Amino acid sequence: MIVIKGKSVFGGIAIGRISYLKKSREIVKRTIISDTRKELARFEAARQAAILQLEELYEQAAAKVGEANAMIIQIHQMMLEDLDYLEAVNNMIENQGVTAEYATSVTGDSFSLKFSSMEDEYMRERAADVLDISERVIKILRKEKQTAPSPKGPVIIASDDLAPSETIQLDKEMVLSFLTKYGSLNSHTAILARTMNIPAVIGLQDGLTEDWDGKTAVVDGFTGTVYLDPDEKTLEEMEEKKRREEEKKELLFSLKGKENITKDGKAIQLYANIGNSSDIGAVLENDAGGIGLFRSEFLYLEKSDYPTEEEQFSVYKYVAESLAGKKVIIRTLDIGADKQVPYFDLPKEENPALGYRAIRICLTRKELFKTQLRALYRASAFGNISIMFPMITSLKEVLEIKEVAAEVKAELKKAGIPYKENLELGIMLETPAAVLISDLLAQEVDFFSVGTNDLTQYTTAVDRQNPMLDKFYDPHHLSILRMLKLAADNAHKNGKWIGICGELAGDLSLTEAFLSIGIDELSVSPALILPLRQKVRESSVGPVNPDWFL
Known part of the structure; x- marks a missing residue:
């Protein structure tokens, strides 16, 4: 064994x-041609054929795994329209007099290398996408059959x-x-x-x-x-483990459609965190009450230029319609720190976690911010959308955000474009500063969502991405529970609700504590929805246990 x-x-x-x-990627040899115009036409014909193939593949994939999961095929179609990619291939053919196959291969490798060297893990994974589309074009040029x-x-x-x-x-x-x-x-x-x-x-x-x-x-x-x-x-042990897990899974799936309510009547909302519209299938499959955190930055991370208002609107509208009336909380752009996007041209910082990121970018690049807000407000006419703003530290920031939102609404109204007038606006509590003034912030927003990952990092002064500090990173730190209690009290005093969307939300050892201190919503990865529902339904929640805060 x-x-x-x-x-x-x-x-x-x-x-x-x-x-x-077994896969073997054939090396494309550098071959010189004399008729560059003909070669450019060959490449364009192959590119158009690849787009048509992807359209057919999308239809097949949507039938097999659902439209949400098939969206990656649409992303590949967009990559074949990328101006930087197309310009690189065409320039090689024109200036070096090489075949379309060679130009496509070299460009694919070059773009893949660029993606794979990026700091952000999501962007590194896009290296596989650009190789995939390049291979498709090369096979068409060689008249080879695409096989699955x-x-x-x-x-x-x-x-x-x-x-x-x-x-x-x-x-x-x-x-x-x-x-x-x-x-x-x-x-x-x-x-x-x-x-x-x-x-x-x-x-x-x-x-x-x-x-x-x-x-x-x-x-x-x-x-x-x-x-x-x-x-x-080993086989016997694993078969027994599989049997136990299947029994547990059957029990969990029997909880579909059940209420998220404790034995003594305490109710809570269980929502899902997603990073891409392709995750919607998992949200619905696991019976989440809605989306508590939709990370909109994926729209920016997977592109080579700023996504347009129309591109963003189509994605937000799709998500809102797919959830059929369930709440969809979309977080505005959270770029910076560990999420770097080349075309943003952000300055190099010694301490990016404390630097130019998230709402700080939006409030200093307001046209960028307004483009996203226009798309979000427009999409609100098609579902139950709420907007959430990250990395808030002051009341001044919230008031400025509301001014920009009011401008966007006025522009849409003037243009006769429908939107939801009373759309919920919330903020993330990720900094000690925001928690400590949460009584003031609650008067200006509709809800709080606590980002416990960053809140723990900033409160304990421990870099959560530094493996050398693993023994010092304590998400159960007494200060975090005290901050959650303070924020919950301030939210409820002002008639507002509060949720948690950080990793701590899925920690079943703290579920009863969250319920006792008044957390109204927990947002976790889709796969954790049913285990969390089971924990809630098995719990009896009494008054706040003072030992949690000592």
Whole structure:
């Protein structure tokens, strides 16, 4: 028996035969041509053919995995319209006199390298996207057939990595689990695995080889462990663990449609955090009451230039309509710190976590801010949208935000464009400054949502991304619970509601404490909705326990 460990993407136990998807990327040789005009036409024809292929693929994928998960195909179509990408290919053909295949290959590699060297993990994962579309164009130029992986029977899919178009075409009924050498938690393989509730382990590196093809394996998605050719004892243990997990899953799914209410009658809203409109399927599948945090920055992170008002509006409208009246809280642009976007041309900072980020960018680049607000207000006419502003530290900021929002509403009204007049405006409590003046802030906004990740970082002065400080990073720090109690009291004194959208919201050991101090809403990853509902329904919440604050 061979045992290797990687990164867990989604929990669960899978037992079955491995099907290793072998892929070889052919090297495109540099070939000189004489007729550059003809070669430019060849590239353009191949590009248009690729767009048509992706349109057909989108329809197929939407039928298989739902429109939300199929949206990655639309993103690939947009990449084939990217002016920087197209200009790079055309310039190589014109200036170097090379074939369209070579120009496309080199451009794809160049853009992929640029993405993979970015600090933001989500942007690094876009390297796979640009390689995928480049490979598609090259195959069309070579008149090669596009083939999709088609495993025979339910198998554990293993690969060095899976291209986005390959992942989305897989028949989910034939996939027991995903295993990859590379990839990240933001890869499309990972996203699809979470959406489909399929056990998955990534980052297995050189421990995963093509020799595994056809062999029996056990995948423990909870621990990120893979057992190749498991011995009898391990197999029995894993089968028992799988049986227990399936029983637990059945119990959880029996909670669908049930109320989030404790034994002694305390109710709470359970919403989902998502980072992309492609996660909507998971929100609905896990019966979330709404979306408590929609991270709008993905619209900016995946583009090479500022998204237009129309591009943003179409996404916000799609999300609002997909939730069919359930609340959708969209956080405005939260760029900066660990989320860097090249075209924003942000200055290099020694301490970016305390620097030019989030609302500070929006209030100093107001046309950028107003573009997003116009898209959001327009989309509010199609669903139950609320807007949330990040990184607030002062009352002055909130008042300035409301002035900009009033300007946007006046412009829309003048243009005769419909929007929701009484749209909720809320703020994130992520800094000690905001919590300490939450009595004043509550008079100006409709709700609070506590970002416990940053609040813990700023309160305890511990960089949460520095692995050397892991032993000092304490999300259960007494100061955090005291701040949550203060913020909840101030919200309720002013007739406003308060939620938590940080990682702490999913900590089941604190659920009763949150309910006791008056937290009205918890927003977590979609997969945590049902376990959290079970915890709520099993709890009896009395008065506040003073020991929590000592």
